Amino acid sequence: MTIFNSNNSLLSESDLKSMFDLYYKSILLYANRFLPSKAECEDLIQDIFVDIWEKQLSFPDEISLKIYLYKSTRNKCYNVIKHKKVQDNYVDDALKSLDDDNLFLKQILEEEIVRQLHQAIEILPERKKEILKLSLRGIKNNEIAERLNIKLQTVKTLKSQSYKILRAQFKDIDSVLCLFINSWH
Amino acid sequence: MKDIFNISTLIVKKKLKSLSDSEESRLKQLKKEFPLSKEVDFDAVVQKITDYSNIDKDKAWQAVLKKYKKRQTKPVFLLTTQPFLKYAAILLCLLGLTYYFVANQQAVEVIPKDAIVLQLENGDSKIISANGEEKILNSDGELVGVQKESELVYANDLKSKKLVYNELKIPFGKTFQLVLSDGTKVHLNSGSSLKFPVTFIKGNKRMVFLSGEAYFEVSKDKLHPFIVHSNGVDVKVLGTKFNVSSYAEDKDINTVLVEGSVQVYDRTAPEHKSIIEPGEKASFNRVNKNIAITKVDVNLYTSWTNGQLVFKGVRFQDMIIKLERAYNVSISSNNKDLNEEIFSANFDLGVDNVEDVLYYISRSHPFDFTRTGNKIIINK
Numbered sequence: 216m217t218i219f220n221s222n223n224s225l226l227s228e229s230d231l232k233s234m235f236d237l238y239y240k241s242i243l244l245y246a247n248r249f250l251p252s253k254a255e256c257e258d259l260i261q262d263i264f265v266d267i268w269e270k271q272l273s274f275p276d277e278i279s280l281k282i283y284l285y286k287s288t289r290n291k292c293y294n295v296i297k298h299k300k301v302q303d304n305y306v307d308d309a310l311k312s313l314d315d316d317n318l319f320l321k322q323i324l325e326e327e328i329v330r331q332l333h334q335a336i337e338i339l340p341e342r343k344k345e346i347l348k349l350s351l352r353g354i355k356n357n358e359i360a361e362r363l364n365i366k367l368q369t370v371k372t373l374k375s376q377s378y379k380i381l382r383a384q385f386k387d388i389d390s391v392l393c394l395f396i397n398s399w400h
Numbered sequence: 401m402k403d404i405f406n407i408s409t410l411i412v413k414k415k416l417k418s419l420s421d422s423e424e425s426r427l428k429q430l431k432k433e434f435p436l437s438k439e440v441d442f443d444a445v446v447q448k449i450t451d452y453s454n455i456d457k458d459k460a461w462q463a464v465l466k467k468y469k470k471r472q473t474k475p476v477f478l479l480t481t482q483p484f485l486k487y488a489a490i491l492l493c494l495l496g497l498t499y500y501f502v503a504n505q506q507a508v509e510v511i512p513k514d515a516i517v518l519q520l521e522n523g524d525s526k527i528i529s530a531n532g533e534e535k536i537l538n539s540d541g542e543l544v545g546v547q548k549e550s551e552l553v554y555a556n557d558l559k560s561k562k563l564v565y566n567e568l569k570i571p572f573g574k575t576f577q578l579v580l581s582d583g584t585k586v587h588l589n590s591g592s593s594l595k596f597p598v599t600f601i602k603g604n605k606r607m608v609f610l611s612g613e614a615y616f617e618v619s620k621d622k623l624h625p626f627i628v629h630s631n632g633v634d635v636k637v638l639g640t641k642f643n644v645s646s647y648a649e650d651k652d653i654n655t656v657l658v659e660g661s662v663q664v665y666d667r668t669a670p671e672h673k674s675i676i677e678p679g680e681k682a683s684f685n686r687v688n689k690n691i692a693i694t695k696v697d698v699n700l701y702t703s704w705t706n707g708q709l710v711f712k713g714v715r716f717q718d719m720i721i722k723l724e725r726a727y728n729v730s731i732s733s734n735n736k737d738l739n740e741e742i743f744s745a746n747f748d749l750g751v752d753n754v755e756d757v758l759y760y761i762s763r764s765h766p767f768d769f770t771r772t773g774n775k776i777i778i779n780k
Contacts, residue, residue: 252759
């Protein structure tokens with residue numbers, strides 16, 4: 216874990232790359248809520264990472280990094296939309312939404328849930344992932360079985376196997392985190 | 401604010417049935433403090449997880465590296481306040497200049513695909529830079545034309561009276577304007593080429609050869625008919641404004657008349673000529689060699705000369721072909737419903753990039769697309 220760059224050494228390319236790997240997709244989709252052009256979002260988010268690198272920003276912990284990323288994305292989106300030549304209803308809505316601090320919290324909560332869920336279930340095989348995604352949307356086991364054309368019992372088995380894998384994974388992450396925090400102090 | 405990140409982790413663990421008892425009570429407490437955390441829309445969350453796989457992260461990382469390097473190269477000039485660095489800077493400049501000349505010499509031999517190229521009478525190729533200036537000489541060293549930005553103008557008072565040709569080739573993604581030695585204006589669309597006499601000879605017909613699309617404003621000269629040869633079709637005029645579109649991959653060769661009068665005929669049967677009037681379109685079918693004449697909205701066929709991309713009742717799969725030429729990209733769509741869908745839309749090439757165009761279309765008929773380099777793939 217070197218991404219926090221708390222010591223005074225230079226922020227290297229690989230430090231930045233690990234930040235990028237973790238957060239690029241989530242803040243890109245966050246920006247995409249307000250700016251419909253994917254290309255524009257990509258450009259804006261890439262600039263945020265270039266800024267961090269160029270200014271050699273350091274973050275005491277992962278949460279500060281997250282707060283910085285979401286906040287600077289929010290600001291950049293705001294500025295871009297504010298300076299759009301065409302002011303239509305869409306722009307008004309986007310600005311209102313960006314202005315609302317409560318909404319901001321709700322939106323980053325959602326983006327973080329997406330990011331962590333994606334990361335967690337990525338280790339699962341395709342079929343298990345598919346079942347879990349349906350289940351996350353609140354779809355009942357019997358309907359999942361119908362949709363995927365498999366037996367109800369198979370759905371139940373695959374689901375409980377998935378949870379077992381995920382629980383073991385979380386345990387690993389937690390213990391790594393403990394170790395990390397211990398060595399930190 | 402920090403709590404938000406704890407809630408998100410706990411909600412994820414709860415959803416994946418991996419929450420411990422102590423975490424469970426912690427989540428309950430946090431949910432009370434942040435009631436908005438109860439409103440998370442999991443349909444949207446799952447949709448976004450799926451969206452993740454459509455994001456090209458590696459390409460984006462390459463862009464970050466490139467941008468960083470670009471920013472790093474700028475501050476060199478600021479260093480010149482330190483005497484030692486002055487010499488280093490001068491040395492760097494010298495190295496840069498050497499590189500520039502060496503690179504330029506190589507560029508003469510290797511012509512990039514996206515360059516506008518003028519082929520001279522002796523067969524040499526000259527790259528035309530759309531924001532530069534260039535003087536075009538003939539083999540006797542006489543000045544025959546001057547290029548400034550996206551226009552090339554040929555001289556009308558040449559001493560040399562030989563019939564020699566130049567050919568201008570425009571790549572996809574660019575357009576160009578040409579003024580021939582008789583004052584005829586030609587606006588060439590992307591992916592097109594025109595071969596034309598450096599100077600027209602008195603007593604001869606004025607003949608040019610087109611592949612692709614061009615808009616002509618032909619100078620009046622009753623004694624010297626102007627003929628556009630294009631893939632088996634000839635368009636013959638005396639002086640007029642019209643658009644000819646004859647891309648090799650299109651089924652029809654279309655001529656649309658804005659002003660004046662033109663004759664359109666199959667080169668192998670010049671006696672069967674069709675005469676069209678302003679506001680009419682002659683379509684020559686390459687397969688059965690028939691010419692059909694219909695009334696059209698002229699604007700639809702000429703608006704490209706002002707950088708507009710206009711579609712009226714066009715099938716998506718036909719739109720794609722025009723977008724590919726205009727933006728120099730390749731677009732493949734395996735979305736069958738979408739391909740047959742009919743759209744009407746206006747875009748401005750100077751303002752809307754190809755992603756914007758696709759995004760606007762996807763608002764009325766939802767689909768996803770991904771871009772890798774110059775390739776765009778449209779999914780469901």
